Amino acid sequence: MWLSLPPAEIDGLPDAFDYVFWDGADRYPADPADAAFYVVPYMKGPVLGARPLAxxxxxxVVQTLSAGVDHITPHLGQLPPGVRLCNARGVHEASTAELALTLILASLRGIPRFVRGQDTEKWYSGFYPALADRRVLIVGHGAIGAAVEDRLVPFECTVDRVARSARDTPRGPVHALDELPALLPAADVVVLTTPLTEQTRGLANASFLAAMKDGALLVNIARGPVVDTKALLAETESGRLTAALDVTDPEPLPPGHPLWHAPGVLVSPHVGGSSSAFLPRAKRLVRAQLERFAAGLPLENVVAGG
Structure with a gap:
């Protein structure tokens, strides 16, 4: 069993297996040909985790520690038929939703301006937008999108929801993706929480952004390529829209890129899931999946194969 978390730090692993630790080092800890279960290293870029797959x-079983699996799916053809690919649903919801709320509040309430003002000893008083009474549109109402909504509830705002297909939730309807054009013009805040797929790549393109109301805030905690960067720059540089981005395209954002200094844009360095909440949840997921594997039970979070 190839684990990217030290096996000695995960209590209760099944005794039936031999475990090795590999977190992306140049040398493999064992022969990849003998691996039955592979936990992909977390936050090591789109290439390294796929290196041993061939x-x-x-x-x-290939188990990611990320919610998205777009860094692994292009390589599935290298694997034997029937390999199960599992994502980390349940690991990142709390941390990523917490950051989404942070980005929304920081952007609306002018926190970046206040920080710069403190650096230069300037007092930026005045009225600033509140989240209260705003309409928030969550695009990608899966586990993370639902967790974002949970944290929005106390803030006295209205929430609309969009996912790949329509359904009902206890809090209200989830609209289908093709209803987006009718929902965007009413939203004060649009939060992107979708996985990166061929359907969502470039979803927030020029026409998507043009449909957003003047002064609206776009928050991207999904994947950078979900947003057309050139189109977003055109809207933010004109001052019509603002944005808060935990993910960018390209990523990491290189020095000199215009997004760094675009007016009304707040950038965080893809830290939605990498908080103190990660390790306890990741360890629980890995242990639970290995227990199921050892007992011959169906695995959780299977997104391909099986």
């Missing part, structure tokens, strides 16, 4: 000729 040699994993007997692997049965």
């Amino acid at each position: 040699e994993m000729r007997t692997v049965q």
Whole structure:
């Protein structure tokens, strides 16, 4: 079993297996051909985690520690038929939703301006937008989108929800993706929480952004390529829209990129999931999945194969 978390730090792992630790080092800890279960290293870029896959000729499960699996799916053809790919649903919801709320509040209430003002000893008093009484549109109402909504409830705002297909929730309807054009013009804040797929790549393009109301805030905690960066720059540089981005395209954002200094844009360095909440939840997920694997039970979070 190839784990990207030290096995000695995960209590209660099944005794039936031999465990090795690999977090992306140049040398493999064992022969990849013998791996039956592979936990992909977390936050090591889109290439490194896929490096041993071509040699994993007997692997049965590939478990990511990320909510998205877009860094692994292009490589599934290298694996034996029937390999189960599992994501980390349940690991990142709390932390990522917390950051989404932070970005919304910081952007609306002018926190970046206040920080710069403190650096230069300037007092920026006045009236600033509140989240209260605003309409928030969550695009991608899965586990993370629902967690964002949970944290919005006390803030006296109205929430609309969009996902790939329509359904009902206890808090209200989830609209289908094709209803977006009718919902965007009413939203004061648009939060992107979608996975990166062929359907969502470039979803927030020029026409999407043009449909947003003047002064609206776009928050991206999904993946950078969900947003057309050139189109977003055109809208923010004109002052019509503002944005808060935990993910960017390109990523990491290189020095000199215009997003760094675009007016009304707040950038955080893809830290939605990388908080103190990560390790306890990741360890619980890995242990639970290995317990299921050892007992021959269906695995959780299977997104491909099986």
